[in-house]
Amino acid sequence: MLTRTVLATSAAALLASAGGVSATAAPTDIRAAHPAAAPHAAPKPCAEHALTVKAAASGQDHVLRLSVKNRSARACLVSRVPLVTYGDLDGAAVPFPLSGSSTYKLDAGKTAHAAVRSLTASGDSDTRSVGYVVVAANPEHHGKKFTAAALSEAGGLRVWSPVTTLWQPTRARADEVLAESAGAGIQKV
8 A cells, every 4th residue: 555655656756747737736627527427416395485386278178278387497206196175175186197206307497297177076066166276396395376266267166075186298298198097997087
């Protein structure tokens, strides 16, 4: 070990005298010289201020289209299931397919899509009407509030056992998954 230290010090002194480099200069970090060698940090949860959350009427009865865009310069994580709550009613839309706690990676500048159906069972006596819906990309976010009027439902949003898709890479895929939910024992109204 002592031999290596002496040899390394001698080589550094020789190089310093020949090339004008200081013998005390810090060694170059290989990651700085070769960025590809740097380990990639795992994405972190998206900050709420870095996201644009939208909800819009779909043209289908009782169906909204949702989107979330990552405006930051880095990939980040949102909850796999959008959190969709109607007015001051208890609970949130149930995911289809059923999903445990997991995340969805949202690359920088990219948008994910979901669709939510507010009425999934018949029974007009149990249906509620609310003045707004709140959509959040992560449960710890406050979410964004959308009024019924802004969603082309001036009389209020009718809701009973709402169902939401998971975040999808395209709007078309979100629509397909919501259509599949109708054939999975969930009645389409």
